Amino acid sequence: MTMQIFIESMIAIFTLQNxxxxxxxxxxxxxxxxxxxFTATMAVALxxxxxxxxxxVSGLITIGALYCATIFGGSFSAxxxxxxxxxxxxxxxxxxxxxxxNGRGKEAIYIATIGSGVGGIMGSFxxxxxxxxxxRAALKFGPPEYFWTAIFGLTIISSISEESLLKGIAAGxxxxxVSMIGIAPVGGDMRFDFxxxxxxxxxxxxxxxxxxxxxxxxxxxxxxxxxxxxxxDSTQHEKGSFTRAMGEVFGHPWAxxxxxxxxxxxxxxxxxxxxxxxxxxxxxxKRASKHPETFGTGEPQGVVATETSNNAVVEGAMxxxxxxxxxxxxxxxxxxxxxxxxxxxxxxxxxxxxxxxVYAFILSFFVANILMTIIGFAAGKGMYKAIIKVPTRVxxxxxxxLTILGSYAIRNNPMDVIIMFLxxxxxxxxxxxxxxxxxxxxxxxxxxxxxxxxxxxxxMGNMVSMQQPWIIFFIRPLSITLxxxxxxxxSWPFIRSLMRKKKPTxxxxxxxxxxxxxxxxxxxxxxxxxxxxxxxxxxxYSQIGQWSKYASMAPIGILAIMVVFGVGLLVxxxxxxxxxxxxxxxxxxxxxxxxxxxxxxxFLMERIGxxxxxxxxxxxxxxxxxxxxxxxxxxxxxxxxIGVIAVLYLTFAKLLSVTLPTGFLI
Amino acid sequence: xKSSRSVFxxxxxxxxxxxxxxxxxxxxxxDYVLAFNPGGESDIFARAQQxxxxxxxxxxxMVSYKIGGGGAVGWADLVKQKPDGYTFTxxxxxxxxxxxxxxxxxGYKTNEIIPVxxxxxxxxxxxxxxxxxxxxxxxxxxxxxxxxxxxxIGGSGSASANEIGQKVFDKLAGIKTTxxxxxxxxxxxxxxxxxxxSALMTYTTMGNSYxxxxxxxxxxxxxxxxxxxxxxxxxxxxxxxxxxxxRGAAVPPNTPDSVKKILAAAFDKINRDPEFAxxxxxxxxxxxxxxxxxxxxxxxxxTKVYAPLAKELGK
Numbered sequence: 001m002t003m004q005i006f007i008e009s010m011i012a013i014f015t016l017q018n019x020x021x022x023x024x025x026x027x028x029x030x031x032x033x034x035x036x037x038f039t040a041t042m043a044v045a046l047x048x049x050x051x052x053x054x055x056x057v058s059g060l061i062t063i064g065a066l067y068c069a070t071i072f073g074g075s076f077s078a079x080x081x082x083x084x085x086x087x088x089x090x091x092x093x094x095x096x097x098x099x100x101x102n103g104r105g106k107e108a109i110y111i112a113t114i115g116s117g118v119g120g121i122m123g124s125f126x127x128x129x130x131x132x133x134x135x136r137a138a139l140k141f142g143p144p145e146y147f148w149t150a151i152f153g154l155t156i157i158s159s160i161s162e163e164s165l166l167k168g169i170a171a172g173x174x175x176x177x178v179s180m181i182g183i184a185p186v187g188g189d190m191r192f193d194f195x196x197x198x199x200x201x202x203x204x205x206x207x208x209x210x211x212x213x214x215x216x217x218x219x220x221x222x223x224x225x226x227x228x229x230x231x232x233d234s235t236q237h238e239k240g241s242f243t244r245a246m247g248e249v250f251g252h253p254w255a256x257x258x259x260x261x262x263x264x265x266x267x268x269x270x271x272x273x274x275x276x277x278x279x280x281x282x283x284x285x286k287r288a289s290k291h292p293e294t295f296g297t298g299e300p301q302g303v304v305a306t307e308t309s310n311n312a313v314v315e316g317a318m319x320x321x322x323x324x325x326x327x328x329x330x331x332x333x334x335x336x337x338x339x340x341x342x343x344x345x346x347x348x349x350x351x352x353x354x355x356x357x358v359y360a361f362i363l364s365f366f367v368a369n370i371l372m373t374i375i376g377f378a379a380g381k382g383m384y385k386a387i388i389k390v391p392t393r394v395x396x397x398x399x400x401x402l403t404i405l406g407s408y409a410i411r412n413n414p415m416d417v418i419i420m421f422l423x424x425x426x427x428x429x430x431x432x433x434x435x436x437x438x439x440x441x442x443x444x445x446x447x448x449x450x451x452x453x454x455x456x457x458x459x460m461g462n463m464v465s466m467q468q469p470w471i472i473f474f475i476r477p478l479s480i481t482l483x484x485x486x487x488x489x490x491s492w493p494f495i496r497s498l499m500r501k502k503k504p505t506x507x508x509x510x511x512x513x514x515x516x517x518x519x520x521x522x523x524x525x526x527x528x529x530x531x532x533x534x535x536x537x538x539x540x541y542s543q544i545g546q547w548s549k550y551a552s553m554a555p556i557g558i559l560a561i562m563v564v565f566g567v568g569l570l571v572x573x574x575x576x577x578x579x580x581x582x583x584x585x586x587x588x589x590x591x592x593x594x595x596x597x598x599x600x601x602x603f604l605m606e607r608i609g610x611x612x613x614x615x616x617x618x619x620x621x622x623x624x625x626x627x628x629x630x631x632x633x634x635x636x637x638x639x640x641x642i643g644v645i646a647v648l649y650l651t652f653a654k655l656l657s658v659t660l661p662t663g664f665l666i
Numbered sequence: 667x668k669s670s671r672s673v674f675x676x677x678x679x680x681x682x683x684x685x686x687x688x689x690x691x692x693x694x695x696x697d698y699v700l701a702f703n704p705g706g707e708s709d710i711f712a713r714a715q716q717x718x719x720x721x722x723x724x725x726x727x728m729v730s731y732k733i734g735g736g737g738a739v740g741w742a743d744l745v746k747q748k749p750d751g752y753t754f755t756x757x758x759x760x761x762x763x764x765x766x767x768x769x770x771x772x773g774y775k776t777n778e779i780i781p782v783x784x785x786x787x788x789x790x791x792x793x794x795x796x797x798x799x800x801x802x803x804x805x806x807x808x809x810x811x812x813x814x815x816x817x818x819i820g821g822s823g824s825a826s827a828n829e830i831g832q833k834v835f836d837k838l839a840g841i842k843t844t845x846x847x848x849x850x851x852x853x854x855x856x857x858x859x860x861x862x863x864s865a866l867m868t869y870t871t872m873g874n875s876y877x878x879x880x881x882x883x884x885x886x887x888x889x890x891x892x893x894x895x896x897x898x899x900x901x902x903x904x905x906x907x908x909x910x911x912x913r914g915a916a917v918p919p920n921t922p923d924s925v926k927k928i929l930a931a932a933f934d935k936i937n938r939d940p941e942f943a944x945x946x947x948x949x950x951x952x953x954x955x956x957x958x959x960x961x962x963x964x965x966x967x968x969t970k971v972y973a974p975l976a977k978e979l980g981k
Binding site: 348 | 703704705706709710713714716717729730731732733734735736738739742765768769770771772773814815816817818823824825844845846847848849852853855856857859860861862863864875876878879945949
């Protein structure tokens, strides 16, 4: 890039029109990202048609800014509601939400804002300076390498389930099984649809995420609707949040740099999907930390790692797109389509034929990230204040409504909403039994990547040996490197405990601490856990049909391994059981009420109609939880219900054109 | 005068009701559903059609996605929609023929997908990496004969145009290659560029997008395609292979003929727009002009060809 092109690009970016477009895109992106269920892909897909009427530079700059902002916006709901606004903020829940519950929410939001901006800028440097070599490196990843990368991702389970490795692995495998629902990547067989047409598209991970992470918190709010948001008084922590946040990001430069690089590298791999970057970065931050046991309890470095890396993914995804014409993530694929329709051909020629356009696009990321950080401060402060002040009895139905709306909006499938709520109930049960929901989510995300890589790699093995195709997984240099990294990562907890002679405490301790006032009854979680694992195996095994060889390989393998773990858990339950105090005995009337209302809501939504069911459910929840009863309260609750639902309905149905289910009423 | 006022009101309402019945379709926004991922061939074409559709039909056209199952999710959903013409879904051949034949329960039957127009096709091409030792199709065939199973041919989807192309070519050339399914053309291309597969059986659009990085050895069309003028057809090289994906738009069963006619006319007009045609052909799309009846005939013809092949797929 010559000085002349640099100047031309800067002039193109800093026009009044483009700056205004960027600001609008960033604001919209933050809002979209903060809404659980609304992903970056959807936001970009909705924006693209608007850009057709703009000059190409403006269109690209707008979409780029929107993409960055949406990924950043996901941190808000992750921190405040324990719900990843986009799947790339899953890891932000692990420490961001505990921070919020501890009254340090503002600090967490500031960290997310600064971290996102820094990660984005680091990613932009990577894109600007190393696009071509990075893209070439990305090409070296073929199916066997993607398989081992997914395995590496799965080894994170060993680190986050230190207190019960068996359960963590079992949870991960259940996640993999669930990810196999739908069409097999190789062979095209329809698997595990349990005879339901609505399951043929597979389980939508975003609705499971929302269910697993958000719904248990709604249940917690249901148990005590009069409790405030945070466990502690937050005002004492609010002063100095900004300074502390700056300190966390800039005071640990190597940590921030590491997270950015992880994000950039995961972003450049087209087959990896950027969603695992934040989890890998989180794991590495925990590994490098001098006090890893604080991770999961509200450790700011956890938020730094996740939010920095996920924004670096955005620019990483642009690397193969611009350098080779291969999109590195689903939003990048949409940008690819938009470029083609503008008559531009992404790939090496783009840098020569349309140099100033490409560099304007790349440089705009720097500007967008800075703007995003500034706007993010204002937005974050506002959102934090709003959530803290809203009484639980209004917050809870509103969040529930958003989760239902969000999980439906993903692909207009009412089954996704049902799955979302059922996952919530399942997640609540599993969490109480000591199963790590993060492990399940890892299995769900990485299962398809691992299976695809495995079966495609197996087919590729014909090139090496027709009789033993599996050899190919072990002879390629990049694969060998990944295997070594995976082994290291899987055994790290053992290595470290040997090094320190200290028993790892991990997440369970954190859970116990967070569950203030645990019940007295302890249950043998290993027996119950083992039973659940074996029951799941039996259930899925019964659904195996006459599938092609390639569609059956992975499920049968997974089921076989799971049976071993299920039995292992039962054995452990007999020998050295892990007795856990659950919160099951805190289940009271209001809890049951919320569960029943929720179930009715999601199951009747399609039959009766979205608006009517939502109004009824919202009203029921609000009225039931209001301390004062009587007619004025009825009116008040009704008004609130109508108001909130009207605003959100109009936004989604009209502005975002999501067709909401209309049963026999609306 | 209450009675005359109420008569007047009744008449007014009756007129309005009658008016809406006879109001020209479309009177509200339309939903153009795509069964495949954004960024793919269906998406690019639909996005290009969208502004023109809006102009011709005079209503907003929303492009939305119902992805999954290699298209099955979108088509299974289409047959459940109201047959009023306000929802139409992009349909693909051979997918809508092969899926019901090869999948136990894909959620729809081929004859439930009612095409209104078939607007483009992308013939198969066989492409290798530009650095590949195979300079001609013959090189590839020779190598495959000497090393059965070792030539890896990647393609989009299982039981798809790409896989059929590979299986038929294997038969015609008397060779045995290994098909590796990817979840889309965009998923297959990195494998070719990275040297992980020997070749791709893919679509013409890929040949154009990755000029310089890939070498197209042959095109599975009746005549040479304008976007790849120097590439011989399979027929020229001695293999009677004409195959590819046809794409169009379809509506649920029992959609009124009048509605189908209006949609078909709109798609037809778009295809005949010279600027649109030039842009899409340069990207590698071959424009087709088949209305509802011709599209149905195409499906019937292709079904006869595919049914016997269906058993061999994915095995």
